[in-house]
Amino acid sequence: MWASSPFLLRNARKGRRYWKKAIYTYMVIQTNQRAVTLPARAKTLSALLQGRRSVRQFQDRAVDRKLIEEILEAARWAPSPHGRQPWRFAVLTRPELKTLLADRMGETWQRNLEMDGQESEIVKIRLEKSRQRILKAPVIIIPCLYLEELDRYPDERRQADETAMAIQSTGAAIQNMLLMAYDLGLDAGWMCAPLFCPEVVVDALELDTHLIPQAMITVGYAAADPKRRDRLPLSSLIARFD
Ligand SMILES: Cc1cc2nc3c(=O)[nH]c(=O)nc-3n(C[C@H](O)[C@H](O)[C@H](O)COP(=O)(O)O)c2cc1C
Secondary structure (H helix, E strand, O other): OOOOHHHHHHOOOOOOOHHHHHHHHHHHHHHHHHHHHHOOOOOOOOHHHHHHEEEOOOOOOOOOHHHHHHHHHHHHHOOHHHHHOEEEEEOOHHHHHHHHHHHHHHHHHHHHHHHHHOOOOHHHHHHHHHHHHHHOOOOOEEEEEEEEOOOOOHHHHHHHHHHHHHHHHHHHHHHHHHHHHHOOOEEEEOOHHHHHHHHHHHHHOOOOOOEEEEEEEEEEEEOOOOOOOOOOHHHHHOOOOO
């Protein structure tokens, strides 16, 4: 690597002090190049993983389309069964589409909450809270399962396992997006609501009927730092180590 540097080759006959300076300059260039690929918001991967947080309230500030595409690009590199990438994404930024979606999903939420026996006043408050969360999110990414290109099995068991793998992979794609959003100085939140009414979301947004919406990932600039949830100690998560 050193010998192949044109800068150093050109100056091979210079004295010791010159060499020292040349090597130092070369190292700075290398370090700077490396720095570009490091996370922007956190200095290490571990700090990035621990820094990412669920944000539920955003500033009234639009997100540049390039940043949204970087977030989607991160999803593209997630692991997937047979490398088939069984996920597609719908992106909403326009207020009228967010309103339409909130209205349509609201009908299902209301039915579900009433079915749970919740008081009508509580139902009203919770519905309005969710509605505002959707309307005020600058960007909403809806990850959808796309199972059409997965393997087909004659038995139900293995077919169900194939679907489970696709769902696991969707989680990996979502995590990639959350981390990329955070690294870009944005924040994101996860709303599971579409899981309970995928057909409503497909219908409202006129999506391909082969898509199965799984969640809503709200993205924007955090309005405030949220409280973080504590984590269980690592020792309690390891079911067995050997
Ligand atoms: C599958 C899944 C579904 C979730 N659904 C919701 C949701 O509907 N609403 C919500 O506010 N947060 C939701 N979350 C976010 C979690 O509440 C959050 O990740 C958890 O409290 C840990 O907080 P942190 O993300 O800040 O570390 C969901 C997370 C996952 C993985």
